[in-house]
Amino acid sequence: MKRIGLFGGSFDPVHCGHLLMARAAMEEAQLERMIFIPAAQSPFKPGGSNTPAVLRGAMLRQALAGQTQFEVDELEMHRGGVSYTIDTVQEFQRRHPDAHFWYIIGADHVPLLTKWREAEKLASLVEFLVIPRPGEPTTPLSEPFRGQVLRGFPFGVSSTIIRERVKAGLPIDHLVPPVVVETIRNNRLYL
Ligand code: ATP
Secondary structure, three states: EEEEEEEEEOOOOOOOHHHHHHHHHHOOOOOOOEEEEEEOOOOOOOOOOOOHHHHHHHHHHHOOOOOEEEOOOOHHHOOOOOHHHHHHHHHHHOOOOOOEEEEEEEHHHHHHHHHOOOHHHHHHHHHEEEEEOOOOOOOOOOOOOEEOOOOOOOOOOOOHHHHHHHHOOOOOOOOOOOHHHHHHHHHHOOO
């Protein structure tokens, strides 16, 4: 049975915390592939993002270039509207009926899981891999959710911090991959 990780997020922009999460999940849960899924619009960020989806997707592809176990799937962007994980997971199950799926989340999302659309059904379809997030308590998963909390490589950076630093004119080197620094600069994002 194939062991596939699914990693949804806004990725506005992708940062090294995301990349370290994916690395930890691959190693600790012995996954074969990790599929990054940029959201069209997060249900938890109703204002949406000003960053064109095409640029969020491009930065993600650039950040993952050449890493064959990591891929980007833009199905949520193509579907448009608010992106619900249940729809995405069901689509992946149709595509790969022989696979087992793990869904990667940061510790800050554990208390929100019961609010995710069709949470009970989602809980029956995937196991969750929770990555500790500095500054956020790590609460264990509770019924009906299954999965495990990983050690991870705790790294206290968020996309919000990246956007704030760009706006303030502070460097973001080493917090995001160099190619993402370049794309942010070339497209005058987050100013
Ligand atoms: P923002 O600051 O805009 O809210 P974010 O940094 O939380 O963005 P998202 O793309 O919204 O990034 O997050 C996707 C997933 O990655 C979420 O499950 C989030 O909890 C998790 N995540 C992001 N950064 C980290 C981190 N440094 N450590 C652990 N989990 C993280």
